[in-house]
Amino acid sequence: MANAIEPGRQPDTGAGDSRGAESESTRERILDVAERLFAQRGLAGTAVRDIAREAGLTAPSLYNHFDGKQALYEAVLTRGVEPLFGLIGRLGQAERMETASVHVLDSIMDHLASHPNIARLIQHESLTGGASLSHIVHGWLGPIVSQGLEAMKNNPNTVWSEDEQPLAVAAWIHVILGHFAMAPLLRELFGVDPFAPEQLERQKQFLRRFAQLMLVGSDPSSRD
Numbered sequence: 001m002a003n004a005i006e007p008g009r010q011p012d013t014g015a016g017d018s019r020g021a022e023s024e025s026t027r028e029r030i031l032d033v034a035e036r037l038f039a040q041r042g043l044a045g046t047a048v049r050d051i052a053r054e055a056g057l058t059a060p061s062l063y064n065h066f067d068g069k070q071a072l073y074e075a076v077l078t079r080g081v082e083p084l085f086g087l088i089g090r091l092g093q094a095e096r097m098e099t100a101s102v103h104v105l106d107s108i109m110d111h112l113a114s115h116p117n118i119a120r121l122i123q124h125e126s127l128t129g130g131a132s133l134s135h136i137v138h139g140w141l142g143p144i145v146s147q148g149l150e151a152m153k154n155n156p157n158t159v160w161s162e163d164e165q166p167l168a169v170a171a172w173i174h175v176i177l178g179h180f181a182m183a184p185l186l187r188e189l190f191g192v193d194p195f196a197p198e199q200l201e202r203q204k205q206f207l208r209r210f211a212q213l214m215l216v217g218s219d220p221s222s223r224d
Contacts, residue, residue, distance in 0.1 A: 023065070048062060172214060
């Protein structure tokens with residue numbers, strides 16, 4: 001016997017789920033375009049109409065998904081940067097900082113590889129002193145610096161003097177972000193694609209060794 005439909009209730013055709021999935025797909029497409037344009041031009045230099053056009057929408061249609069340019073910019077940062085906050089939080093929960101840092105670094109590289117323009121956006125914020133710079137610094141970079149400095153301070157075998165330790169952490173940050181933010185330069189300089197899987201894996205391996213040198217004070221590859 002066919003399932004009865006309650007009086008006054010329409011059959012569930014799944015149209016609501018379909019519309020919801022379509023809306024989410026459109027929202028992600030808008031964020032992808034906005035992330036790229038904000039990274040290239042910054043917040044002030046990017047017009048909503050340009051984002052809408054490249055996303056295949058009209059400006060009024062875009063406003064159905066985001067209240068305005070500032071809201072869209074914040075959504076781009078939330079999607080691109082906030083996942084990194086959780087990754088960095090694992091360092092503080094780990095018993096062995098040097099072991100945790102390896103897994104966290106791999107996860108950071110994977111995330112930035114899936115959103116490569118985020119590194120450029122952070123770089124642009126730094127160059128222009130954008131309004132979101134403080135949020136990025138205290139939410140993401142601040143914990144990296146604090147955890148890294150604490151680990152080196154507590155490690156009697158560290159190769160870095162107290163004055164050098166902040167510079168070592170800063171260099172670490174440069175290496176991570178620079179791989180993505182300066183990809184065109186690296187491509188031209190070394191003749192390789194920084195986003196190619198083998199190059200990303202090579203960079204991960206380098207960062208693992210860098211982390212061991214910075215946090216442990218010796219090169220694990222040189223141990224017997």
